[in-house]
Amino acid sequence: MKAVLSTKAVAYLRVSTDEQASNGFGLETQERALRAFAESQSYDLVEIITDGGVSGATRPAERPGFAKVLELAELKAFSILLVYKFDRLAREIRYAVTTVADLAEQHDIGIRSVTEPIDTATPMGRTVFAILAGMAESERFTIRDRTAGGKLSKAGRGGFAGGRAPFGYETDLEGGLRIIPEEAAIVRRIFKERGPAARPKRTLRDIAAGLNADGIRSPTGKAWRHDGVGYVLDNPKYRGLVEYLFTWTGTEQHVLQPGTHAAII
Template identity: 25%
Template sequence: MSGHIIEIPQTKGKASIWEQRLKVAAYCRISTDHEDQEQSLENQVAFYTNYVKRNPYWKLVSVYADRSSGLHTKNRPGYQQLLKDCRRKKIDLILVKSLSRFGRDAQETIRTIRRLKAMGIGVYVELGGLNTLTTPDSIIDMYAAFDQAESQERSDNIKFGIRQRMRSGKVLLNHSQFLGYTKGTDGVLRVVPEEAEIVRKIFALYLQGNGVRKIKRYLEEHGIKTVSGKSEWSTSTIDRMLSNEKYIGQILMQKTYTSDFLTGKQIRNQGDLDMYFIEDAHEAIIDKETFEKVQARKKHAAK
């Protein structure tokens, strides 16, 4: 016969922080700019704002948020501001859903938590109910390692899905940063006429004997903007455009790949992985003869 079970509430660690007068912050992060993720970030910010304000003992400092991957902290202004405010002693406690929100690298996360702990600042991790000020370091280390492994698995699954799409001929492009094209409702690239004229001008200038620096100067002097609306052009961008096979309607997928999950560094694929070539994938902006002449001139200039 089973006896009646009575749950005894926890009185140390987790419970103690709810009844202390603390300056509380929260940190949220999403990895993409997709509309559904954007809504998710807004929901997280609203949740933590209300959550902190409901506690009469707590004072809300801010809910810090970033739209960025967990690779590099320098690309996360919200995270940087959070740590800066911690150093200024504006914060006593940080709420976060999981340790992976701090970043992918377990060692970097652990170092950050150690520094915060030395300043008397705790991190309350929702998934696991951990308060880093009262939880043994060995347990924190273990959770950080588990979170990194989970992030690695998600990354590997995403890569697998992308490669399966490549094998089936489905094009994966960031068309918003691709001068000359936009993406139609069917997912196929569509020519943007006014942008296509800029692309043709760049190819024409190169065949007339102008190097990328002269082309850069021409574009800027004539007030021609980049695809992102900037007045200043990058010579490396112009150089890549002149070798981009997509301008003749072809697509070569997986020209680069990420070798290290933690750094996210892109490496040129020199036969390490399969590549996928699609001809006549979309409408061309540059004819093949012009494109081949440009490649021949670039090859000669590189000698």
């Protein structure tokens, strides 16, 4: 009778910085689930490899942790790769499907998710995985386009699409911008010292040096730099305008028009 060998497995964990902070499947949660699953399947868990703070948009082979997975695969050190969810491999279908196919064809390694009933060690499992991965990516693109469309619509109405309020403003309770008088005075000073009426016209470095000499902190709480002064001067929001530049449905969208907020200059 032929002896049955214990199946060797490697567990792969990944979490982005945002995921670690905002949801419940951080590295510790994933590791507990992977260890329990390996034990339930009588797998010999060779190693647990992690990529912490790494985006799923990064190619798997470019991550330090997954690069080690590939090294062990080359050495034939395991035959099953365990993941918490298949999106731990990659968010983009081309990366996820290619990774699954390469591990199967080049190293005879199957991938199992401890939370999804798909075993890529079988041809049918790989087919089902590719279909589900395509559906997941389609949904991600739909969400992205819906979000971008919302931003474009809001920009068209002159609204503030979100993010950090520029120096001199704060967000109000309705998602708009309102002026902070003390900071607005500093913004007006910068524009005045750089404006055509200034005699002599001051350089960005001169303006930054003057602000620092007067003990005025920059928006980051540090000393002013010439590029920080330049950023203020180039921001159309201070003139009461809104500007958006992003890509939506494959086309670069640029909006510059009067906003709904009050101008500082």
